[in-house]
Amino acid sequence: MFLAFWTPISSISGDDVKPVSVGIVxxxxxxxxALNLLRDNAAEISRRTGRDIRITHVGARRENPRYDLSGIxxxxxxxxxxxxxxxxxxxxxxxGTTTARDVVMQAIANGKHVVTANKALLAExxxxxxxxxxxxxxxxxxxxxVAGGVPIIKVLREGLAANHVEWLAGIINGTGNFILTEMRxxxxxxxxxxxxxQELGYAEADPTFDVEGIDAAHKLTILASLAFGIPLQFKKxxxxxxxxxxxxxxxxxxxxGFRIKHLGIARRAENGIELRVHPTLIPxxxxxxxxxxxxxAVLVQSxxxxxxxxxxxxxxxxxxxxAVVADIVDVVRALNTQGSxxxxxxxxxxxxxADTPILPMDxxxxxxxxxxxxxxxxxxxxxxxxxxxxHGISIEAILQKPAHEAGSVPVILLxxxxxxxxxxxxxxxxxxxxxxxxxxxxxxxxxxxx
Ligand code: HSE
Numbered sequence: 001m002f003l004a005f006w007t008p009i010s011s012i013s014g015d016d017v018k019p020v021s022v023g024i025v026x027x028x029x030x031x032x033x034a035l036n037l038l039r040d041n042a043a044e045i046s047r048r049t050g051r052d053i054r055i056t057h058v059g060a061r062r063e064n065p066r067y068d069l070s071g072i073x074x075x076x077x078x079x080x081x082x083x084x085x086x087x088x089x090x091x092x093x094x095x096g097t098t099t100a101r102d103v104v105m106q107a108i109a110n111g112k113h114v115v116t117a118n119k120a121l122l123a124e125x126x127x128x129x130x131x132x133x134x135x136x137x138x139x140x141x142x143x144x145x146v147a148g149g150v151p152i153i154k155v156l157r158e159g160l161a162a163n164h165v166e167w168l169a170g171i172i173n174g175t176g177n178f179i180l181t182e183m184r185x186x187x188x189x190x191x192x193x194x195x196x197x198q199e200l201g202y203a204e205a206d207p208t209f210d211v212e213g214i215d216a217a218h219k220l221t222i223l224a225s226l227a228f229g230i231p232l233q234f235k236k237x238x239x240x241x242x243x244x245x246x247x248x249x250x251x252x253x254x255x256x257g258f259r260i261k262h263l264g265i266a267r268r269a270e271n272g273i274e275l276r277v278h279p280t281l282i283p284x285x286x287x288x289x290x291x292x293x294x295x296x297a298v299l300v301q302s303x304x305x306x307x308x309x310x311x312x313x314x315x316x317x318x319x320x321x322x323a324v325v326a327d328i329v330d331v332v333r334a335l336n337t338q339g340s341x342x343x344x345x346x347x348x349x350x351x352x353x354a355d356t357p358i359l360p361m362d363x364x365x366x367x368x369x370x371x372x373x374x375x376x377x378x379x380x381x382x383x384x385x386x387x388x389x390x391h392g393i394s395i396e397a398i399l400q401k402p403a404h405e406a407g408s409v410p411v412i413l414l415x416x417x418x419x420x421x422x423x424x425x426x427x428x429x430x431x432x433x434x435x436x437x438x439x440x441x442x443x444x445x446x447x448x449x450x
Contacts, residue, residue: 017050017051017052019051019052019053019054020049020051020052020053020054020088020089020328020331020332020335021054021055021056021057021086021087021088021089022038022053022054022055022056022087022088022089022090022091022328023055023056023057023058023059023081023082023084023087023089023090023091024055024057024058024059024081024091024093025058025059025078025081025082025090025091025092025093025094025103026059026060026078026091026092026093026094026095027058027060027064027067028064028093028094028095029201029316029317029320030093030117030144030317030320030321030324031058031060031091031093031094032064032066032067032317033317033318033320033321033324034091034093034320034321034324034325034328035055035058035067035069036067036317036321037318037321037322037324037325038053038055038325038328039055041325045325045329048329048333049329049332049333049336050333050336051332051335051336053328053329053332055072056072056073056084056086056087057072057073057074057075057080057081057084057086057087058072058073058074058075058081059074059075059076059077059078059079059080059081059082060074060075060076060078061076061078078094078099078103079102079103079106082103082106082107082110082112083106083110087112088112088113088335089112089113089114089115089328089331089332090103090104090107090112090113090114090115091114091115091116091324091328092104092107092114092115092116092117092118092121093116093117093118093324094118095117095118095120095204095205096118096120096121096205097118097120097121097124097125100116100118100121101121101125101129104116104118104121104129104140105129105132108129108132108133108136108138108140109132109136111136111137111138112138113138113139113140113141113331113335114133114138114139114140114141115140115141115142115144115324115327115328115331116140116141116142116144116145117142117144117145117320117323117324118142118145119142119145119146119215119218119219119222120209120214120215120218122142122145122218122222122232123217123218123219123221123222123232123234124218124232124234126222126225126232126345126346127231127232130345130346130350131350133345134345134350137339139331139334139339139342139345140345141327141328141330141331142222142327143323143324143326143327144320144321144323144324144327145218145219145222146172146219146222146223147170147172147219147296147298147310147312147314148174148296148312148313148314148315148316148319148320148322148323149312149313149314149318149319149320149322149323150296150297150298150310150311150312150313150314150319151310151323151326152170152223152298152310153222153226154326155300155308155310156223156226156227156300156347157226157343157344157347158343160300160302160305160308161347162305163302163303163304163305164302164303165227165228165268165300165301165302166267166268166301166302166303167265167266167267167268167274167300167301168223168224168227168265168266168267168298168299168300168301169263169264169265169266169280169288169298169299169446169448170216170219170220170223170263170264170265170296170297170298170299171261171262171263171288171291171295171296171297171298171314172215172216172219172220172223172264172296172298172314173210173213173215173216173219173262173296173314174197174202174293174294174295174296174313174314174315174316175194175197175202175203175204175207175210175211175215175294175315176210176211176213176216176241176242176262177261177262177291177292177293177294177295177296177314178193178196178197178202178293178294179193179194179197179211179242180242180245180250180260180261180262181292181293182196183247183250184250184254184259184260185292187247190243194207194210194211197210197294200294200316201315201316201317202294202315202316208241211241211242211243212239212241212243213239213240213241213242213262213277213278214239214241216239216262216264216277217234217237217239217264217275217277218234219264220237220264220265220266220275220276220277221233221234221237221275223264223266223298224266224273224275225346225347225353226346226347227266227300227302227347228266228268228273228354228356229346229347229348229352229353229354230273230353230354230355230356230358231346231353232346233275233358236275236358237275237276237277237358238275238276238277238278238361238364239276239277239278240277240278240279241262242262242279245260245279245443246441248371248410249369249371249441249443252369252371252399252401252410252412253281253369253443254284256281256369256397256399256412256414257283257284257285258281258282258283258284258289258369258445259281259282259283259284259289259290260279260280260281260443261279261280261282261288261289261291262277262278262279262280263277263278263279263280263282263446264276264277265277265280265446268356269359269363269364269365271357271359271363272356272357272358272359272363273356273357273358273359274358274359274364275358275359276361276364278443278444279443279444280443280444280445280446281369281443281444281445281446282445282446282447282448283447283448286448287299287309288309288448291311294313294314294315294316295311295312295313295314296311296312296313296314296315297309297310297311297312298310299448299450301450306450307450361420362419362420362421362424363419363420363421364419364420365417365418365419365420366417366418366420366444366445366446367396367414367415367416367417367418367444367445367446367447368413368414368415368418368423368442368443368444368445369412369413369414369441369442369443369444369445370412370413370414370415370427370440370441370442371410371411371412371413371440371441372384372410372411372413372430372436372440372441373408373409373410373411373436373437373438374408374409374410374411374435374436374437375407375408375434375435375436375437376403376407376408376409377435379435380433380435380436381398381400381411383433383435384411384413384430384433384436385398387426387429387430387433388413388415388426390426390429391418391422391423391425391426391429392418392422393415393416393418393422393423393426394415394416394418395413395414395415395416396414396415396416397412397413397414398411398412398413398414399411399412399413400412408437414445415445423442427440427442
């Protein structure tokens with residue numbers, strides 16, 4: 001017997017099928033990109049959805065002459081879009097967590113589906129937003145919130161749905177990766193590259209979100225929830241940026257066969273889940289170590305599939321619009337089946353989320369790159385290695401560089417895995433030694449060996 005599992009397009013397309021009306025709130029890089037993409041690829045997209053998609057209303061506080069809005073209603077009051085009875089899907093791309101939160105909550109209350117690229121909003125208020133959407137029977141889609149054009153949300157929610165995720169590690173801020181790459185490859189100045197990233201539309205409105213790791217922590221929070229089936233817990237993420245990295249450490253890392261990448265790491269450990277963003281030394285031969293420029297990549301280790309790697313552009317108009325429009329397509333396809341095609345917001349059924357604790361950074365186990373500046377005297381290294389051994393820290397490699405200032409030498413140490421708390425105690429003891437000058441530089445190290 002033949003069973004029809006889906007409604008054939010031929011039965012839902014045609015003159016009798018009402019087009020889906022989309023309202024866009026925000027007309028910056030992402031909103032404008034989505035508008036252009038829906039127009040440019042309209043024919044192909046409706047072949048995929050079986051239904052026309054029309055942008056009928058745009059809410060933008062200011063004019064943006066870069067985009068052609070002919071035939072579209074434009075409101076300066078952005079809530080007019082959310083309250084427009086004709087609109088089926090509200091695309092929220094204004095960013096931030098204040099007005100955007102009102103827009104999303106009001107859209108849900110009005111029974112509209114939402115597509116958003118707003119990682120900060122979801123990382124901070126996603127639990128409340130998804131609960132409201134589930135209650136109302138509408139969907140909040142957010143592929144563009146993480147890794148731009150890389151469909152990592154769909155991967156974790158659907159492609160890897162049979163697997164047990166052990167850990168994931170991602171380069172999930174394009175601006176930061178662009179800065180690190182330009183500094184390493186061309187010796188460019190940090191702020192000069194940041195300015196270029198802003199001009200190219202990669203950076204957040206407040207670029208400290210990029211360089212201090214906040215943006216990456218927002219995205220990591222979302223990925224961890226999807227990977228492990230836990231509520232969103234942004235406040236518990238450990239966040240360290242790239243502003244303190246020096247060219248010296250970048251080049252010592254290279255010499256030792258490593259690259260420094262700004263990673264978001266989420267891992268199931270024995271007592272809980274690690275959720276951390278920080279610069280990380282990784283072996284130069286790993287594929288992810290060679291992800292450069294504005295590109296993002298997420299490496300997922302899960303069982304039984306093993307390691308899988310997802311790569312692509314993480315920021316900018318085209319890649320982000322690609323994800324926004326893919327979400328619109330998903331919502332429209334689900335509308336074709338009266339919403340029966342929606343997958344749970346956080347991949348796991350809302351009632352099945354786990355209360356596994358997020359580990360405080362002190363309890364995380366990792367290995368370390370340490371750089372000390374030591375007086376060039378006999379016995380200094382013996383003191384340093386004694387302190388490490390007293391804290392149960394094993395040394396993997398030790399390297400003394402030629403003196404760069406009269407009487408002092410840089411010493412590089414690579415350690416084996418140890419609890420962060422023990423490393424912090426050892427660093428304090430090393431810094432208290434008379435022959436150690438200034439602060440000890442510490443960069444965490446991950447093998448990312450699947
Ligand atoms: N500022 C973000 C980045 C934009 O650079 O990755 C994409 O989320």
